[in-house]
Amino acid sequence: MDKGKLSPKEEALLAEARRQAAARKQAPAAAPAPAREAKPPPTPAERLERLMEEQRAETLERKKRMRRYGIGISGAILALFVLWLLRAFRRR
Numbered sequence: 001m002d003k004g005k006l007s008p009k010e011e012a013l014l015a016e017a018r019r020q021a022a023a024r025k026q027a028p029a030a031a032p033a034p035a036r037e038a039k040p041p042p043t044p045a046e047r048l049e050r051l052m053e054e055q056r057a058e059t060l061e062r063k064k065r066m067r068r069y070g071i072g073i074s075g076a077i078l079a080l081f082v083l084w085l086l087r088a089f090r091r092r
Contacts, residue, residue: 006014042050
Protein backbone atom coordinates (compact mmCIF):
# COMPACT_ATOMS: atom_id res chain seq x y z
CA MET A 1 0.00 0.00 0.00
CA ASP A 2 1.47 3.36 -1.02
CA LYS A 3 1.78 6.18 1.47
CA GLY A 4 -0.10 8.58 -0.81
CA LYS A 5 -3.08 6.29 -1.30
CA LEU A 6 -5.81 5.88 1.28
CA SER A 7 -8.26 3.08 1.70
CA PRO A 8 -11.91 3.84 0.92
CA LYS A 9 -12.72 3.75 4.65
CA GLU A 10 -9.96 6.28 5.43
CA GLU A 11 -11.12 8.52 2.56
CA ALA A 12 -14.67 8.46 3.93
CA LEU A 13 -13.46 9.37 7.44
CA LEU A 14 -11.29 12.18 6.04
CA ALA A 15 -14.18 13.54 3.96
CA GLU A 16 -16.48 13.48 7.01
CA ALA A 17 -13.88 15.32 9.09
CA ARG A 18 -13.52 17.97 6.37
CA ARG A 19 -17.30 18.42 6.21
CA GLN A 20 -17.48 18.89 9.97
CA ALA A 21 -14.61 21.38 9.93
CA ALA A 22 -16.28 23.35 7.14
CA ALA A 23 -19.57 23.32 9.03
CA ARG A 24 -17.85 24.71 12.14
CA LYS A 25 -16.27 27.52 10.14
CA GLN A 26 -19.55 28.49 8.49
CA ALA A 27 -21.77 28.17 11.55
CA PRO A 28 -20.67 31.37 13.35
CA ALA A 29 -20.86 33.41 10.13
CA ALA A 30 -24.25 32.02 9.15
CA ALA A 31 -25.90 32.50 12.55
CA PRO A 32 -24.89 35.80 14.14
CA ALA A 33 -24.67 35.86 17.89
CA PRO A 34 -27.96 36.82 19.49
CA ALA A 35 -27.98 40.45 20.53
CA ARG A 36 -27.77 41.05 24.22
CA GLU A 37 -31.10 41.80 25.72
CA ALA A 38 -31.07 45.33 26.94
CA LYS A 39 -31.59 45.23 30.66
CA PRO A 40 -33.55 48.08 32.13
CA PRO A 41 -31.47 50.23 34.43
CA PRO A 42 -31.63 49.03 38.02
CA THR A 43 -34.07 50.75 40.28
CA PRO A 44 -32.76 52.78 43.22
CA ALA A 45 -33.81 49.97 45.57
CA GLU A 46 -31.84 47.40 43.54
CA ARG A 47 -28.79 49.67 43.44
CA LEU A 48 -29.00 50.18 47.19
CA GLU A 49 -29.39 46.45 47.76
CA ARG A 50 -26.32 45.69 45.61
CA LEU A 51 -24.31 48.40 47.37
CA MET A 52 -25.29 47.08 50.80
CA GLU A 53 -24.31 43.53 49.79
CA GLU A 54 -20.91 44.71 48.56
CA GLN A 55 -20.34 46.66 51.77
CA ARG A 56 -21.38 43.67 53.89
CA ALA A 57 -18.92 41.41 52.07
CA GLU A 58 -16.15 44.00 52.43
CA THR A 59 -16.90 44.42 56.14
CA LEU A 60 -16.80 40.67 56.75
CA GLU A 61 -13.44 40.41 54.98
CA ARG A 62 -12.07 43.33 57.02
CA LYS A 63 -13.28 41.73 60.27
CA LYS A 64 -11.59 38.43 59.39
CA ARG A 65 -8.36 40.26 58.65
CA MET A 66 -8.56 42.27 61.88
CA ARG A 67 -9.17 39.10 63.93
CA ARG A 68 -6.23 37.36 62.31
CA TYR A 69 -3.83 40.27 62.79
CA GLY A 70 -5.28 41.32 66.12
CA ILE A 71 -4.49 37.98 67.73
CA GLY A 72 -0.93 38.02 66.35
CA ILE A 73 -0.27 41.61 67.39
CA SER A 74 -1.75 41.06 70.84
CA GLY A 75 0.40 37.96 71.26
CA ALA A 76 3.52 39.86 70.21
CA ILE A 77 2.82 42.68 72.68
CA LEU A 78 2.19 40.17 75.46
CA ALA A 79 5.44 38.35 74.62
CA LEU A 80 7.40 41.63 74.74
CA PHE A 81 5.83 42.46 78.11
CA VAL A 82 6.76 39.03 79.49
CA LEU A 83 10.32 39.42 78.24
CA TRP A 84 10.52 42.85 79.83
CA LEU A 85 9.23 41.45 83.14
CA LEU A 86 11.76 38.59 83.07
CA ARG A 87 14.58 41.02 82.36
CA ALA A 88 13.43 43.37 85.12
CA PHE A 89 13.27 40.61 87.77
CA ARG A 90 16.56 38.95 86.83
CA ARG A 91 18.52 42.10 87.59
CA ARG A 92 17.58 41.89 91.26
